[in-house]
Amino acid sequence: METADGAPAGIHSPGRAAITARTLRRDRWWVYPLITFTVLALFVAYATYAALANRDYYADPYLSPFYSPCLSTHCGAVPGSHGAPHLGWFGTWWIITPAVIILIFPLGFRLTCYYYRKAYYRSWWAAPPACAVPEPHRRYSGETRFPLLLQNVHRYFLYAALVFNVILTWDAVIAFDFRGRLGMGLGSLVLVVNAVLLWLYTLSCHSCRHAVGGRLNNFARHPVRYRAWTWVSRINPYHGRFAWASLIWVALADGYVRLVAGGVIHDPRFF
Secondary structure: OEOOOOOEOHHHOOOOOOOOOOOOOOOOOOHHHHHHHHHHHHHHHHHHHHHHHOOOOEEOOEEOHHHOOOOOOOOOOOOOOOOOOOOOOOOOOOOOOHHHHHOHHHHHHHHOOHHHHHHHHHHOOOOOOEOOEOOOOOOOOOOOOOOHHHHHHHHHHHHHHHHHHHHHHHHHHHOOEEOOEEOOEHHHHHHHHHHHHHHHHHHOOHHHHHHHHOOOOOHHHOHHHHHHHHHHHHHHHHHHHHHHHHHHHHHHHHHHHHHHHOOOOOOOEOO
């Protein structure tokens, strides 16, 4: 790069100090990507275990969000999950657990989420690890090549996530049904919070905001969509917080149901 008079510009301009350090930042810029890497790694490890365990995912009336909806007739026939409601779409097919199939959609939504892209790009791939810190990669192609090109299907995973939110909301409702009698246990509240956080995370999504109010040239002609777009816009700045809260809570919800179903802890009843 050169100036108008032909002299070197930028870092090669005369009088500029030669900087050999990776970055001049003196703060602990590496803390955020390190924490992000650790939390995501722990979640992936736990979700993998939970999906393959194939037991202790139902404690009447609580169903783990990782196994909802149950797709095989084997649901409810494994230890710690007796009586779990199931759809039976896959019959007795049992090559892999239903959770592996179910998690494809919510995990696909999270992995292609704009916020999570920033999170794991920085923490897992160091691209870049932090602002004003160069990445170690020599070449950069962005999301123009496979497999990152698949990030464009995010909006379709959004639609699937909305369906799963409805299912998990229903699970939260029936969590108050104790064999035909209205009641409330700690697990009921755990599943309600799980459903609420997932709705907040999904509806605050950038793609959801665009789907609600995008491509409109005149809001006055679409008052309902305008109101919806306004509400989504209000929670959109908190999308990152909802992303972390819902991620951690869904794992806690599964863990709670798993501990109750396995008889490790007792679910306290409020009425």
